[in-house]
Amino acid sequence: MSGEEGNRFPGELPPEKRAEDRGRNSGPARSERPEGGGARDDAQGSSPGRPERPAGSAGAEAGRSHARGAAESSAGHGSSQDHEGTAKGTPDSSGDKGDKKAGPARERREASSGAAGQAPGGGTGNGSTGRQRLAQAVWPPRVTRAQLIVALLLFVLGLGLAIQVRSTSENSSLRGARQEDLVRILDELDDRSKRLEGEKQSLERQRTELENSSDQAEEARKQTRQKARQLGVLAGTVGAEGPGIELTVTDPGGSVEADMLLDAVQELRAAGAEAIEVNNVRVVANTYFSDSSGGVSVDGHKISPPYRFQVIGKPKDLEPALNIPGGVVQTLRKEQANASVKPSEKIVVNALRSAKRPDYARSSGQ
Structure with missing residues (x-):
């Protein structure tokens, strides 16, 4: 075996055979070379001052380059198949790490997509959570000390305003009175x-x-008798x-009560009544x-x-006092009762009360 034959790879053709094959394929033109080796040969051939290699050695080198390329391509094809088989079978460590890193992110994406999918239908999305948080913030109410103080002050202020409005409305009974009535009341006061x-x-x-x-004693007795008669009337x-x-x-209708009759007596006294009698009972x-069944009692006497x-008094003062707006006559009419006032030049009061000695009061001279 010669040196060139020892340098050939298994299955590589001799240089002569390769030359013949190239001649058949490409004719008299330039011979085809492997991709890497051809460039290297061109570079070597174009370099000046270097002698050209014999055709046999160049063919052997081209054959070796071609064989190396075929072996590398076959090896690369085999490794790619092995890699594909490994990927299809059991993942390697780098794949495991990638899956481990991508796992939480994938779970979060799946959870968010699931929540977004459930929100419109089931009502368990972010909108429902916001309403629940709002409800929790509003109820149960959190009352602070400052809020309690403000509420107490507002309550006291409202109570005072209500009392003021009520007292004003009660004291404003004369606001709607006619001018004639006001003049009459003013004359009564005068x-x-x-x-x-x-x-x-x-x-x-x-x-x-x-x-x-000169006779002070006689004059004193005279005035005393006059005063006694006046006090006896009262x-x-x-x-x-x-x-x-x-x-x-x-x-x-039986709607008149004792307090209504008492109001009438008070109005008459304020108007200057000197003697009053109610159904043959003297008023002092x-x-x-007091109220009683079927009527009213005066000093224990049922009427x-x-x-x-x-x-008995001045009729011009007594009659207007009963007929003023909001007075006795209007109050009784509101209770479905009827009140009539009749002035007279002579009123007789014959009902008497027995003199009662006071239990505790004594004159200052005794």
Whole structure:
């Protein structure tokens, strides 16, 4: 075996055979060379000053290059098949690490996609969670000390305003009164002032007479008798007559109560009534009214409707006091009762009260 034959790879053709094959394939043109070897031969052939290799050695080198390329391609094909088989069978360590790293991210993506898919239908998405958080923030309410103090102050303020409005509405009964009624009330107040002024002047005159009289004892007895008669009228121990009014209250529905009759007495006293009698019962300073079955009791004496008041006083003062807006007559009419006022020049009050010695009060001279 020659040197060239020893350098051939197994299955490689001799140079002569390869030359013949090239001649048959390409003719007189340039011979084909393997991709890497041809470039290397061109470079070597084009370099100046280097002698050309014999044709036999060049063919042997080309054969070796071709064989190496075939072996590398076969080896690469085999390794790719092995790699594919390994990938199809069991993953390698790098694949395991990639899968491990991609696992949590894939799970998060799957969870978010699942939640987004469930939100419209099942109501378990982020919208439902937001409503639940809002409900938890609102209820149960978290009350602080400052909120309690503010609430207490607002409550006190509202209570004060309510009381003020109520008192104002109660005291504004005369706001809707007519001008004639207001003038009448003003005249009544003027008459009261004049009456009190007259009493004051009478007492001053009596004092002057006592001081200037030669017989002071006789004058004192005279004035004492006059004063006793006046006090007897007020106390109900003696009868009285004079101008006044007659008030009659009919109650067909039985709706008149004791406090309504007491209001009538108070209005008459405020208007200057000097003697009052109700159904033959004398009304004095300590008279009381109470409700009873089928009527009203006055000082323990049961009276029934119609209720008749005999009042001695100035008729021009007594009648307007009962007919003012919001007064006794209007109140009784609201209760389905009827009240009529009749002035008279002579009213007789014959009902008497026995004088009662006070248990505790004594005159300052004793």
